[in-house]
Amino acid sequence: MQEFKIENLSTELDEKILNKTNxxxxxxxxxxxxxxxxCKIAKIQSSLSPEIKKPTVVVFAGDHGIADDGVSFYPKSVSYQMLYNYMQGGAAINVFSRQHGIDFKVVDAGVDHDFExxxxxxxxxxxxxxxxxxxxxxMTKEQCLEAIEKGAGIIEDCHKEGCNFIAFGEKGIGNTSSAALILSLLANIPLEDCVGRGTGLDQAGVKSKYELLNEGLSKYTGKTDDALEVMTYFGGFEIAMIMGGMLKxxxxxxxxxxxxxxxxxALLAASKINPKVLEYxxxxxxxxxxxxxxxLNHLGAEPIMDIGMRLGEGTGAMVCYxxxxxxxxxxxxxxxFEEAGVSEAVEEAASH
Structure with a gap:
């Protein structure tokens, strides 16, 4: 796999950034x-005048073999049908990216359909x-590496077009199953605690989904702490591409x-390859x-919003933008205070 040379964020401007906001x-x-x-964006850009340039959301789509076993509320064919919906501008991700003037791209990472x-x-x-x-x-290890490489290439192209702010979206019936397995293995959490409703399963559906995934997990003989091995065995082409895109x-x-x-x-997996990705x-x-x-807790992450969303596609990122x-x-x-001629707060006298 190509080496991603990610630098730690500079601390040089930390004091000035904090002073500016304070x-x-x-x-x-x-x-x-x-x-x-x-402060985070200023630190990432190492600038006291940060700019969001050509913000872009890239939706990666891929189909999953496990979807044939009924782990989702929807059939696998919905994946390719939704891509037509994206192209017609009718999905939630279209609405929100359009609303905020964000460039929108769709990638066929491995959909079971030939698009015109x-x-x-x-x-x-x-x-x-x-x-x-x-x-x-x-997938094979070669396919996983190819996906990582292609994902990185797509984000590099976005950067060449002037983009410095990127959001990722996904489409792939069955991909919450892959995400649950990735979480279970890479964060060492019992699978039962990782399996959820996905596209809207009821309690019986979630139980069935867990049993099917657990069957797959019982056959896995690879390393449980190796992101590449876990992604190869349980991932999706779209998740692997996103992983590569994030590292790039x-x-x-x-x-x-x-x-x-x-x-x-995808970020969890990417962080096991290079933890510095989390700084960005x-x-x-x-x-x-x-x-x-x-x-999120495993990554030490603080979410900006909690408004009950679970649609995917990158919609949460667009609503947050x-x-x-x-x-x-x-x-x-x-x-x-100085520019406006407004008095700053006065510290209480020590005698008080």
């Missing part, structure tokens, strides 16, 4: 999470879906806005998929 015409800390966001060449879908298909990991490895984005010093359960599973991330929201909070934009705007445009 000297705005407001009580200390009164903009809450917005202050944390602004004239559709504006980036074709990086590895195969027509993964194999069923109840019986065998989802961090290498290029882009800001990553992390969506929900599946996207965070903002976490949009806590998904309503039950194990997402365990994943205006908050991120507001954070950068106040940091750059709000007057300091």
């Amino acid at each position: 000297n705005k015409t407001k009580p200390l800390g009164s903009l809450g999470i917005l202050e944390r966001i602004a 060449p004239e559709l504006n879908i980036i074709n990086r298909k590895i195969a027509y879906g993964t194999k069923n990991y109840r019986f065998e490895s989802a 984005a961090a290498e290029l010093k882009m800001t990553l806005l992390i969506d929900g359960f599946i996207i965070t599973s 991330c903002l976490y949009a929201h806590k998904s309503n998929e039950k194990a997402h909070i365990s994943m 205006p908050l991120v934009k507001s954070a950068v705007q106040y940091f750059n445009e709000m007057a300091s």
Whole structure:
């Protein structure tokens, strides 16, 4: 696998960044999470005047062999049908990215369908879906490495187009199953605590899903702490591509806005390859998929929002984007006490 040369964030401007936000015409800390966001982006960009340039969301799509066993509320065919919906601008991710003026791209990482060449879908298909990991490895090691490489290439292209702020989305019926297994193995959490409702399973459906995944897990003989082996056996082509894209984005010093359960599973895997990737991330929201909070806690992540979303596609990141934009705007445009001629708070006299 290619080496991703991710640098630790510089601490050189830390004091100046903190002073800048603290000297705005407001009580200390009164903009809450917005202050944390602004300081993080300033630190990532090593700038006292951070900018969000050509923000982009890339949705990676792939099919999963396990979907044939009924682990999802929807049939596998929904994956390719949703890509047509994306191209017609009718999905939630279209609505929100359009609303906020964010570039939108769709990647066929491994959908079980041939799309017409004239559709504006980036074709990086590895195969027509993964194999069923109840019986065998989802993909070969070579396919996993190819997916990581292709994901990195797509993000590098976005960067060349002027993008410094990236969000990831996904589409693939059955991919919460892969995310649950990735979480269970890489964070050492019992599988039962990682399996959730996905696209809307009832209690009986969740029980059946757990039993099917546990069957696959019982056949796994690879290392439980090796992200590449875990991704190869249980991952999806779209998740592996996102993993590569995240590592490349961090290498290029882009800001990553992390969506929900599946996207965070890709980040979890990426962080086991190079933990420095986490320094470049903002976490949009806590998904309503039950194990997402365990994943966030494992990464030491603080989500910006908790509004009960679990749609995927990158929608949580898009809904969060205006908050991120507001954070950068106040940091750059709000007057300091000195500029505004406003008196700062006076420290209480020691005698009090």
